[in-house]
Amino acid sequence: MEALQSLPSAPSLAACACHPEQSRGRRHPQERAPTRSEFQRDRDRIVHSTAFRRLVYKTQVFLNHEGDLFRTRLTHSIEVAQLGRSIARSLRLNEDLVEAVSLAHDLGHTPFGHAGQDALNDCMKDYGGFEHNLQSLRVVDTLEERYPDYDGLNLTFETREGILKHCSRRNAELMEQREPGGIGWRFLHGGQPSLEAQLCNLADEIAYNAHDVDDGVRSGLIRIEQLCDVPLFERYRLQALAAFPHLQAPCEQRRLLNETIRRMLSDQVYDVIAATSRALAAHAPASVDDVRRQPAMVAFTPAMRAESLQLKQFLFRELYRHEQVMHTMGLAQQVVHELFALYFAKPVEMPAAQAAQAMGGDEMKRARVVSDFIAGMTDRYAVREHERLTGKRLLAT
Template identity: 45%
Template sequence: MAAPYACDPAASRGRRVREEESAFRSCFQRDRDRIIHATAFRRLKHKTQVFVEHEGDVYRTRLTHSIEVAQVARTIAGALGLNGELTEAVALAHDLGHTPFGHTGEDALDALMAPYGGFDHNAQTLRIVTSLERHYAAFDGLNLTWETLEGIAKHNGPVTGELPYALATYSAEHDLELATHASAEAQVAALSDDIAYTNHDLHDGLRAGLFTDADLEALPLLAPAYARVDADWPGLDPRRRRHEALRHVFGEMVGDVIETSQALLSDSGAETAADIRNLGRPVIRFSDSYWRDLQTIRAFLFRQMYRAPQVMDERARVTQVIDALFPHYMAHPSDLPDRWSAGTQGSTETARARLVADYIAGMTDRFALQEHQRLIGPLPAGLKPGPHT
């Protein structure tokens, strides 16, 4: 049964371009389906999560990460009586705006775009779903509902102060009420992102040899999980032991968010989705004690994984790729595909920079490497372009 503060598709604020409703799918389900069929969503399978795409077939990519976020989000939304289709739509879309090479690529592109308004992957996601996906006859973008666009724009909380370029541009024409919190569904998507990446980065870091099971056994939440597995399954194969311990922590994270959020929602007095937006505080959270323990785990991951010497070396190499491609396209826009180079004709420098940023941001890891090799020359040592685009 839906909670009174859940987003109701029948009460949606609708789409910017009016369309006939489907006889078989709710408006939020159509949003989710359009996101899954988007070109930008398919590209996520060759975009970095932490490790560059060619480094191993079993490490997470942006696509597998997004699917895992959606799975967690559906579970939490269902337990809280929220709209699962809207929650899943926001979860699946949340990383569409990521550049090649993950946050490293974003940092490089943001620095290059500093004179032109900067670059932000979350704002870029909104730009993709409202403009850059161009397949439909009646509109640019995916023409998603207001609720899904709102969730994409501010699932991490209100957006105030100086807005990222893409958010400022779109919001001036279609108000997403950026100063308020998003729906409970979008808040679930945001917390599910935290749960998913914490869990899978522990898995991937172990697989990459950046730390050991013994290292994890010294951390809060993980120590009792390993002890429980040892008590229930003494002498278990190390890989199964690891999986069981991390699976237990994964389930605990989901359970803590559900239990904490149920209490917050009950105490909020919210009777509508609008009440959730106007509370002035989030209603989907970890408990304080669990959050403190997670911060210890994240600090460990930052030291041992995100700033590991081999990862930092890779960050430096892929930054060189972005740093070379951007000025090349700015100076030689004819090297862009025809559809893109046409947009640079007669444009201002800022407009050309924004177009070049859109193009580079849409690249997969392997395509960025191939373009560097084709247009500029040999890649930095240790990088390889992959077999195809």
């Protein structure tokens, strides 16, 4: 039998990438795994977490009951990981770290997407507020219960740094008190995260725009004809029609949309690779610590950045603020507000573990326990709990 040709090996990491053997480690020291790098280990812990499984029933724009083909937080996270790994490989960054951060970045998102987040933040305004990004870190640091001798998933510094994309100064100061020189430090002193973390942030934006166009058209709330006024979309629609004229037929509009989005995604990936390569050549960071002291380097070109912003503005105006979406999100916010008030007043309505925690502290502690419980809910569980407690069925499940 003819010998199989070996596959090409992965490119070596750039000096400025995150090297797993140089990781700043975990909060609870552990021996290294014999067959996996530290970042592969992080990814595996995330995939096996309870919070990751819940993402399949957490919404993006359309609530879970509104259709089987719309994106969920889980499918969005997988798409971010795919885009991130594609870019990371070309830039010789650490693909495993990019994947770990991508899969974990939405673990703290509430049910009902940004509407749920805004409602929960309003409920928590007197108790420290609610930041979904900080909640993702809280999930992996504290709320997951998988190990006998510590809370959380005990992820590496680099993965935790990537998860925490945004943070208020007040929360950064609290984090710095608990963990001096840790992941809150850069929000106080103006540093940057690793290139892998920067890449996940941009891949998240690219994935959002593309799949919200797809889901928006699929839902019927926006039409391809409307998107023709958006330069970023129209350029690739015309390219698709030039290559495949038969896609002009009404019965081929789904294929036309898919081909347009595919081309748009590909060009954005190539644009990021080109722009970031130029930035790396100009700044020449020799290590990940150099990266943290430099300006952000993972970026679009100015032209692509401007066009991406135009698309985002279109989606905000025509999809996120569409009357139907706003009506549904208003009901979703009512569910969150009423659940918070009910659990806060009567913690015994929560499962025994949460009830015990809520009744064992002051109002600040009680509010945070209730917030954690609601933030962890899926869309359908929140709707069912609300119906159980109020007798009202505001949303389908």
